[in-house]
Amino acid sequence: MRTKNAAVPYVFWMAVFVVVPLVLIVAYAFTNFDGEFTLSNFDNIDVFLLVFGNSLYLALIATVICLLIAYPFAYFLAQEGPLFRKVAMLLIMLPMWMNFLLRTYAWMSILENNGFLNQLLGLFGLGPIRIINTDVAVVLGMVYNFLPFMILPIFSVIDKLDKRYIEAAQDLGANKRETFRRVIFPLSLPGVLSGVTMVFIPSISTFAISKLLGGGMSFLLGDLIEMQFLGSAYNPHLGSAIALLMLVLVIIATLVTNRFGNGEEGAVLI
């Protein structure tokens, strides 16, 4: 009984701040300005297909890059001593103590046409290159901001991996490479999957990064939705419809990753 009662505030919280907004979004998505039921919000969704495609594409690239950086990093970090780990973890977490917008603004000034990066390149007689306001800058911003969400879950899975499995593999004749391929990697997949989810979802819905680093050149789903609520195109009904579609997209993506999580060598798909 006691545990049941203790859960009440949390259930209340969830109901008010998760379920109610969701219901509102659904309600908005299927009504017009007069409050009447309509499907017309979805009529012109195909106009935005390009934005959907672009968002999906950039989020996927950012996720893959994060994975490629984070996995080896997490793997080697797990072999290190406690002091090294602590320092490394601190360095990973440190940027996250700063405001997200601030960090992104910092990247803005680094990547600007006459920003830090191009000045540095200029010293070597190179460049200038145009990065700011391109997809490259947007992906870079995503990777920079969301990389820790990939590293942490992968690290914690590899770190907790039972050493006996590794010994058992060696015992059965597996060298280091085989042990990694057949035991360590498959057993670390849950970490990879949660990392992928945690990077992919904020990447596909971000609007600040694309706004600041993409400068309107790469227009993403997040920007589109934001525009319907706060921007010139004020239309919360259309915004809700798009948000709902994005939700469906994310759910499908999560289901797909989870489905392959049960298989052995499914990470190829990511």
Place this chain on the structure above:
Amino acid sequence: MAKELIRLHDLCMSYDDEMVLDHINLYINDSEFLTLLGPSGCGKTTTLRIIGGFTTPTSGDVTFDGVRINDVPPHKRQINTVFQKYALFPHLDVFENVAFGLRISKVPEKEIRTRVEEMLEVVSLKGFEKRRVDQLSGGQQQRVAIARALVNRPKVLLLDEPLGALDLRLRKDMQNELKRIQQQMGITFIYVTHDQEEALTMSDTVVVMDKGRIQQIGTPEDIYNEPKNAFVADFIGESNILDGVMHADYVVEFFNRKFKCLDKGFAPMEPVDVVIRPEDIEIVPPDKGRLQGTVTSVTFKGVRYDTIVDFKGYKWLIQTTDYHPVGEEIGIILNPDDIHIMKKSDYSGMFGDYSSYSAEYDEINDLEYEEEGEDAGHED
């Protein structure tokens, strides 16, 4: 016929300043069932891990078929291990777990299929191929672990307390099963356990260890009947251990009385430890016995009574099939072959006194062993 396969030469192992193995010398014959037996922290698991290649000894050599293998990594040794908690791969089904080693060595798919099927039949797990390992019972997991190791046709199988997690009934069945498999496959088993009964039941050779040293090596009969010191006498079965003095060959004195025995070769008047097994003592009416005492406690154990008898302040454990009530005066007779003489050792005076005997004695013992089962894997 018995060909030496593995030799441990002056093996020492220390962590920081703690000596875990202290000059271990041991050879293991081909097709032998050898058991390393001892309490927690005696170094048995460390010894096994050194043979398996998971731990490098501080000094000393390990040879396999005459070749030094100290620096050979585990995956290149013709040795497979059944780990304490099996360490079955959770992401693979039963078939793939067993097939693991064969896939590594690139055995053709068709041969893998037949060999795995064959092996699953040996361990009576046919039809379980597609099961997930976490859907298996403890006994089934353990048999998968054995199959996974044996399918590679190793020359030696190492088993680290493989039955520790099973209940008593299953443990007995698996003991027989293991012995059967060992004889059927004709390979060397090196078995680590703290359970003396298990060791006596299965082994060709028992190596009793304590404090990083080998205390005694012998057949189960030797170890039980001719323990070398008080530790072995106490660890293997129950023993009454008394202080005695050898007067001459075949004559020992204890309790101020001389007894005939079968031991010789001691210095005149040399102090010795006298071992008398509780089941060897014959109870007779007081006037017919060599010694007289009073029953102070009786515990029913099923096939026998554990009777504690007070002889002039020194309490003995006597195991009988007849019931003698508390307070009864009894006499005992000792035949020469009931008395076993051991040289004095570091262990003298530490074991074999039943003055503090209580019915919970066994349970306390069992508890200690269970805890030990937990740590034994972390001996390194």
